[in-house]
Amino acid sequence: MLRSMHTPADFEGVLRGAELRVTRPRLAVLEAVHAHPHADTDAIIGAVRTAVPTVSHQAVYDVLRALTAAGLVRRIQPSGSVARYEARVGDNHHHVVCRSCGAIADVDCAVGEVPCLTAADDQGFTIDEAEVTYWGLCSECAATPITT
Ligand SMILES: [Zn+2]
Numbered sequence: 709m710l711r712s713m714h715t716p717a718d719f720e721g722v723l724r725g726a727e728l729r730v731t732r733p734r735l736a737v738l739e740a741v742h743a744h745p746h747a748d749t750d751a752i753i754g755a756v757r758t759a760v761p762t763v764s765h766q767a768v769y770d771v772l773r774a775l776t777a778a779g780l781v782r783r784i785q786p787s788g789s790v791a792r793y794e795a796r797v798g799d800n801h802h803h804v805v806c807r808s809c810g811a812i813a814d815v816d817c818a819v820g821e822v823p824c825l826t827a828a829d830d831q832g833f834t835i836d837e838a839e840v841t842y843w844g845l846c847s848e849c850a851a852t853p854i855t856t
């Protein structure tokens with residue numbers, strides 16, 4: 709798994725590589741998504757504002773849409789959750805979600821190289837993504853007695 713430190717110059721290169729104009733909000737959003745995997749929009753806005761205090765909600769939404777469309781960011785939305793974003797793209801990994809606190813973690817494909825894209829019967833569809841969500845309790849919630 710790649711968990712390298714990124715410099716602002718790296719993010720500029722990432723934007724240019726996707727033929728996106730380099731702007732401060734785009735750099736800040738890209739950096740925030742890298743630093744906070746599976747963050748929701750509010751958390752990303754909070755992180756972006758530490759770098760670009762004047763950025764509007766709409767601007768962050770627009771940047772997230774552009775980055776997602778360019779394939780630099782992946783948008784996931786487990787049922788019952790708001791949209792969340794991550795910078796780990798292109799490997800079709802899955803997610804495990806805690807039913808209690810909503811924590812999300814990455815889960816690699818069960819075997820080898822994106823085998824989940826090979827459906828038993830593709831019904832004639834050209835499949836490019838398999839979205840698998842495992843549900844359960846995170847270790848913290850599993851260790852806490854449920855109080856209602
Ligand atoms: Zn939990």
Ligand SMILES: [Zn+2]
Binds near residue numbers: 746794801802803
């Ligand atoms: Zn993920």
